[in-house]
Amino acid sequence: MRAVLLIAGNDLRQRLRDKSLLIMAILVPLGLTLVLNLVFGGLENEEIAAFAVADQDNGPVATQFTGRVLGALEREGVVDVRRVRTPEEGRALTEEGAVAASISIPPGFSQAVQAGRPAVIRIVGHVDRPVGVQVARSVVEAFAAELRYVQIAVATAGGPPERVAGEAAQAPAPVRFAEAEAARRQLDIGANMAAGMAVFFLFFTVQFGVTSILDERRDGTLARLVAAPIPRSAILAGKLLSSVVVGTASMAVLLVASGLILGVTWGDPLGVAALVLAGVLAATGVMGVVATFARNAEQAGGQQSVVAVLLGLLGGVFLPVAQLGAALSVVSLATPHRWFLRGLSELADGGGPGRVAVPVLALLAFALVTGAIAMARVGRMLRP
Amino acid sequence: MGDEPVLECRGLRKVFGENTAVDGVGFSIAAGETYGLLGPNGAGKTTTISMVAGILERDAGDVLVEGRVHSPRDGRGKSAIGYIPQELAIYPDLSATENLRFFARLYGLSRARARARTAEVLEVIGLADRAKEPVKQYSGGMKRRLNIGIGLLHEPRLLILDEPTVGVDPQSRNAILESVARLAAEGAAVLYTTHYMEEAERLCDRVGIIDEGRLRAEGTRRELVGLVGENDRVLLTAEGDLAAAAEAAGKLPAVRQAGHGEGRVDLLVESAREVLPAVLDTVTRAGAAVRAVEVREPNLEAVFLHLTGKALRD
Numbered sequence: 064m065r066a067v068l069l070i071a072g073n074d075l076r077q078r079l080r081d082k083s084l085l086i087m088a089i090l091v092p093l094g095l096t097l098v099l100n101l102v103f104g105g106l107e108n109e110e111i112a113a114f115a116v117a118d119q120d121n122g123p124v125a126t127q128f129t130g131r132v133l134g135a136l137e138r139e140g141v142v143d144v145r146r147v148r149t150p151e152e153g154r155a156l157t158e159e160g161a162v163a164a165s166i167s168i169p170p171g172f173s174q175a176v177q178a179g180r181p182a183v184i185r186i187v188g189h190v191d192r193p194v195g196v197q198v199a200r201s202v203v204e205a206f207a208a209e210l211r212y213v214q215i216a217v218a219t220a221g222g223p224p225e226r227v228a229g230e231a232a233q234a235p236a237p238v239r240f241a242e243a244e245a246a247r248r249q250l251d252i253g254a255n256m257a258a259g260m261a262v263f264f265l266f267f268t269v270q271f272g273v274t275s276i277l278d279e280r281r282d283g284t285l286a287r288l289v290a291a292p293i294p295r296s297a298i299l300a301g302k303l304l305s306s307v308v309v310g311t312a313s314m315a316v317l318l319v320a321s322g323l324i325l326g327v328t329w330g331d332p333l334g335v336a337a338l339v340l341a342g343v344l345a346a347t348g349v350m351g352v353v354a355t356f357a358r359n360a361e362q363a364g365g366q367q368s369v370v371a372v373l374l375g376l377l378g379g380v381f382l383p384v385a386q387l388g389a390a391l392s393v394v395s396l397a398t399p400h401r402w403f404l405r406g407l408s409e410l411a412d413g414g415g416p417g418r419v420a421v422p423v424l425a426l427l428a429f430a431l432v433t434g435a436i437a438m439a440r441v442g443r444m445l446r447p
Numbered sequence: 448m449g450d451e452p453v454l455e456c457r458g459l460r461k462v463f464g465e466n467t468a469v470d471g472v473g474f475s476i477a478a479g480e481t482y483g484l485l486g487p488n489g490a491g492k493t494t495t496i497s498m499v500a501g502i503l504e505r506d507a508g509d510v511l512v513e514g515r516v517h518s519p520r521d522g523r524g525k526s527a528i529g530y531i532p533q534e535l536a537i538y539p540d541l542s543a544t545e546n547l548r549f550f551a552r553l554y555g556l557s558r559a560r561a562r563a564r565t566a567e568v569l570e571v572i573g574l575a576d577r578a579k580e581p582v583k584q585y586s587g588g589m590k591r592r593l594n595i596g597i598g599l600l601h602e603p604r605l606l607i608l609d610e611p612t613v614g615v616d617p618q619s620r621n622a623i624l625e626s627v628a629r630l631a632a633e634g635a636a637v638l639y640t641t642h643y644m645e646e647a648e649r650l651c652d653r654v655g656i657i658d659e660g661r662l663r664a665e666g667t668r669r670e671l672v673g674l675v676g677e678n679d680r681v682l683l684t685a686e687g688d689l690a691a692a693a694e695a696a697g698k699l700p701a702v703r704q705a706g707h708g709e710g711r712v713d714l715l716v717e718s719a720r721e722v723l724p725a726v727l728d729t730v731t732r733a734g735a736a737v738r739a740v741e742v743r744e745p746n747l748e749a750v751f752l753h754l755t756g757k758a759l760r761d
Contacts, residue, residue: 066553
């Protein structure tokens, strides 16, 4: 153990003097997170949430829409509705960018619907907020479809037009977020980007560990380590330990910094710590195995970069896993990134450390398997 | 020089694929003795000492360090060895102090002892005044000295140096050779590989001549030269009756051959050191005034040529 600590300490001393480590482990992921958050952060917080609604009808059907449909979404915290008196006021708010879209219900809307005549709800969207506009359109279309269903039902039954409003009130809410529970368990965009960048660059941060054996072979110092009265396994263990220390430190700095700068709440600290440690061990193991297939440090660096990018892509660092398609979504389970992000999502819901048991175990399994392979293959690397 | 060998190698063998790098090499080194492995590049010197140092597994043979069988997993045996590789083996981003202290601790020295030995070795290698600077700022010679210093930290009973003077300027080379001689004088057993005949002759008590993985011969310089059976050559720069001087010298029992040229008498003798006073007396009596004397003894280069049919630098 003494030799392991000495070798790890010696490695760390050299790493701390290497500015590229600081850049790769902290500055680049943090900088990218901030930039991406500036670019995409508003997408979630404003476009999806804020609508202006001008109800000039105030009839029973219009009230159903503004009260029951939008009110329900508002209570869910999914949208933020600003009620305005005129469509012009709504349009002005949209043009200012204060809301993603304005919805206007013209006078006579309820009457037209009840009479079975065509009726119109107008949507004016902000040109730069396609997601928010799409959400507004979807809500209105769903309500319109529901009204058509009720109109047909009333006409078929031969009831009076006034029944439309009553039936509409009885019908199930046309727009609901049935996956609201699951939605809350997703990280918000800022948190997802911060976590994604942290775990993505973690693989680059820890890659020096086993690769530095190849550096030492090139520089001749490996012969000295092998000639010293220490077990050869201590050399590998020392290298892995220095990777784990640097990886854990960089992850801790990134998560704390993104919490402070972006206001991200990661959840239970114990759960986060378990995830970070398991994630660092998995990353160290994966990068270690890749290094054992290389002939020199340069080759190892190239191969590790390819593996890190591929795993990051598949693991949902750059795109949400849901957008990868069913097949790739399953494949993503073979990446530590996916389990790490999933673990953080579980914690984002406010659960305790127990919520991350499965992700942590999955990450530890990665670490165990890859670490064992690295141990088995490292013998050839330790020939000076 | 002690009687008990610090290092004893028997029948060392190492095969890489189809190539037998070392084949049946054996030798021993006593305390205070410097043993040179002399051979051209690719002769098997580095492979041999890598097996001795425990860096390389051997395919056959034994290595005994202080009477104990030594293997790559033998921590105690390794503690007795100071290994100085041919290439620089130092951390360039660390200072000399940090390099030395790290390896001292790795060889099991306590924190206090490591600190003390680091200071001592820095004095020995002449880097005490620049000990805190990153090694990458050092000159080539300074790096070489540090490279050697690391091998001395734990005061090994057996010091292995693998061609430590390759690529070194003459001044640093001289300093290295003096350091090695001093260590041997202090009682360390030294195994020194080189392909420089001059170094082997200057430094080593005994020399093993190795070529194509086999130890062709070993012994003291004189013993090896004796294998060749060559005589010493004495060149006298002189004035006067040189023909008479050569004829008189040729009659001495130890002189095998005598001749003369312009300002010069050329003699082939059995042992120049023994016969030289008699030669000088004889030629002076014969009428020659000797201005300078040059003795050319048969060297290891000639021995190597005799044993292998090729020159050392081939």
